[in-house]
Amino acid sequence: MKAISIYLLTLIFTVMATISANAKNIGKIYVFESDANGFNTKTVFYDDGKEVVAFDAQFTEATAQQAIEFLRTKTQNPIKYLVVTHPNPDKFNGIPAFKKVGATVIMSKFSANNIEMVHNYKKYYFVEMAKMFTNETYPTLPTADLTFDETYDIKLANGGKVKLTELKKSAIATNQTIAFIETVNALVIGDLVHHNVHAWLEGPINNNTTTYNNANWISVLKILESKYPANVMVYGGRGESGKLSVVVTQQISYLEKAEKLTKEYLISIGNDKSKVDYTQLQKVFEKAFPNYSLGYMIAYGAYGMVGSMK
Secondary structure, three states, X not given: OHHHHHHHHHHHHHHHHHHHHHHHHOOEEEEEXXXXXXXXXXXXXXXXXXXXXXXXXXXXXXXXHHHHHHHHOOOOOOXXXXXXXXXXXXXXXXXXXXXXXXXXXXXXXXXXXXXXXHHHHHHHHHHXXXXXXOOOOOOOOOOOOEEEOOEEEEEOOOOOEEEXXXXXXXXXXXXXXXXXXXXXXXXXXXXXXXXXXXXXXXXXXXXXXXXXXXXXXXXXXXXXXXXXXXXXXXXXXXEOOEEHHHHHHHHHHHHHHHHHHHHHHHHHOOOXXXXXXXXXXXXXXXXXXXXXXXXXXXXXXXXXXHHHOO
């Protein structure tokens, strides 16, 4: 009887240790970053041990394929879902590559409704102005397989879930979808945070024009502060990951200083927006934030913030 009891106790402790180990190791986050041709956009992958949820699809199908190939160096688990965090082309143009590997594409109804407007605006720029594409080579307008209104839970094979929340507020884009993954204490938020890199200051696209609003962006960041744990790890569309309490505070400070720098620059050229030299404005930002990278974000994207100045 004593031998049996010892055996049973050993078995129980072994099972408990295995469960504990699995609980600690359930799920992994992998992050792919494109080069500057793809605007240093990040695709975040959550692998629950059996299947993968991807977040944001890259600027082109070719770059999306690079992201998928990167994932294959980490895991062979299938990509079951692709979530688009907001309607910007570096988040949705690469969708066909994910559909080809069997992923179900999920967007909020707000994103799905706003994509065509943004797609047409950006296509005109990249085809007619930047001459980077032709009408035939520019990515086609993608579609979602599944849309949701306010919240949606992706239930995964290992028993966990990814909780999606549509904020229905403009910030960096017309609307923002947030993904909370409790099993790994992670929050995927698209471009709402650019941690330790310069931000894309174009703003939402509405009626074929930019509608940048610093206060709106900051208000959304404060919503995140109130809604999620301070120690949750935040994965943004660009830059480094970091704890919510750190990255949100730093992003708000950056946006406030960015507005001040832009106003001062405009005053220095007599508030004549036709004289704005975005290469020079980039240098102003790089001097003010010497430890930040991706300065080209200012040269290409800050026209939205400039346009919003009264």
